Amino acid sequence: MxxxxxxxxxxxxxxxxxxxxxxxxxxxxxxxxxxxxxxxxxxxxxxxxxxxxxxxxxxxxxxxxxxxxxxxxxxxxxxxxxxxxxxxxxxxxxxxxxxxNDLAKYDGQILNGVPITISGMLAASHLLGTGGLRSFLQSGAVTSPGDGFGTTAYDYMTHFEGYETPFSVNRGQFVVIEGGPGRDVLSSYGGNAVLNGKGGIDTALYSDPVADYDIDSRFDGAWTVTHKQSGPISTDILIDIERVQFSDLSLALDLDGHAGITARIAGAVFGQEAVSDQALVGIGLGLLDNGMHYEALMQLAIDAALGAEAASHTAVVDLLYQNVVGVAPAATEQAHYVGLLEAGEYSVASLGVMAAATALNETNIDLVGLSQTGLAYV
Structure with missing residues (x-):
């Protein structure tokens, strides 16, 4: 309505x-x-x-x-x-x-989970002045100043979200849009932009299929996303952005973070082909992004892969060894790793983490290549 x-x-x-x-x-x-x-x-x-x-x-x-x-x-x-x-x-x-004050560019962004709209910005500015609105936006919607009654910028930004107004934003100009330490969703809306997440798990949002874009990693850790279809070519620079969402799939760019953990677990527990299972990768990323720890996800993956056999230390060792090394373990190797589990020197999860972190597993899943392309998921 x-x-x-x-x-x-x-x-x-x-x-x-x-x-x-x-x-x-x-x-x-x-x-x-x-x-x-x-x-x-x-x-x-x-x-x-x-x-x-x-x-x-x-x-x-x-x-x-x-x-x-x-x-x-x-x-x-x-x-x-x-x-x-x-x-x-x-x-x-x-x-x-x-x-x-160069704040209109925030229309359509999501900062720390808060949708930013023109009507919300107007209301927050009426409540606190443009300075209060600026403090709220430039903090990534983390700092929320208030009036004498304790009503905050967050209150007005959310309460007055999404009303029609006679005002609009020029989307064709170059902009720098920065988030904050929270979870942000940033978009250039087809212009040329620098999108800087500045902490947290941040997403750059694009409206077309991934095939319409060229995505490249840069020497400085940033990424470029170039729109190459329908109209003028535009290029965004992504800094501290962990996720890129297109209309058909998404890419995880933090191969030194949650994306790398997910890929390692997928390879060690489900086999190197599992890294291409976009649904499986999406589940792992979602759990990590929402606070699950590495060992907890590893245990969950092993339980899913082995079912009732997850209680068998022999089955766990055979699974991890086969997927990482590519062959079943010799009896002596099997006995060695089962012994570590039996002695309590490793838990099932920590043994899985050790296997996932090996250079052999990273080679199997082509972690270096993924760091140049991103990890696809849905």
Missing amino acids: TRTYQDYFDALGFRESSSRYAIENPFGFIGKYQFGEAALHDLGYYAIDNSDPNLFRNDWVGNWSGKNGIHSKQDYLNNGPVQEIIIEEWHEVLWRRIEH
Whole structure:
């Protein structure tokens, strides 16, 4: 269901004052939309003659300009229609400030799990000013400043998400979009961009199939994604981005992290061909990304591969040896590794981790090659 710009103002007025025009809060903010002196000064209604020396005190000791028939605070409180005019004027100002501060580019991004939209940015800026919005966005939605009542940027960004507005973002220009320490989903929307995840498990999002793009690793650890179909060629540089999601599949780029662990486990437990099993890889990555530890995933994989036989140390050794070395273990080798398990020097999971980390397993799964192409998953 479409939520219109008027729906947005209705919701904003209700959140600010329960839609009451003739109200003043304990901090001196007035009217349905809880304006202070500074905003009404910027709009030309209050103290434009410098009659109030402190526009952040909200004591309303200055003069009113008479704009739109408002000559006093009481005039303002008594005139609902003018308050509706003022809130639209104010949002024009807010949007210009958002653009001027290079914040409009965050529209459509997901920072720390928080969808960023134009209406959400406008609402957060109305609550806290452009500076408060900037702090929220540039922290990757981790730092969430609040007002005197404890209402935060996060509250307004999420509560006012996704309303229609008359404003739009120029998607064709070069931008640098940075996330934060949380889990971010970043997109250039077809332009040329630097997407920097800056910590956490971050995803670059693309709307077309992977075949429409060239993906290359760079010497400095960054990656480039070049769109080579339908229209002008555009190239993004990905920094500290662990996942790339296309319309048909995804790539995991962190072969020194969760992607490498997943590939090693797949090779050691299920065989080198399992690295190409995109569904299996997706399960492993999902579990690691959501907090499962290496040994726990290894145990889960061995249990899945062996079923009831997972309780047999001999079966575990045979499985790992066959997949890593390529042949069944000799009796002496089998006895050696079974003995380590029986003596408690290794657990099943830790033995699996040892096998997965061997150079032989890394060669089997072509870990070096995967570090240049990424690990595909669905």
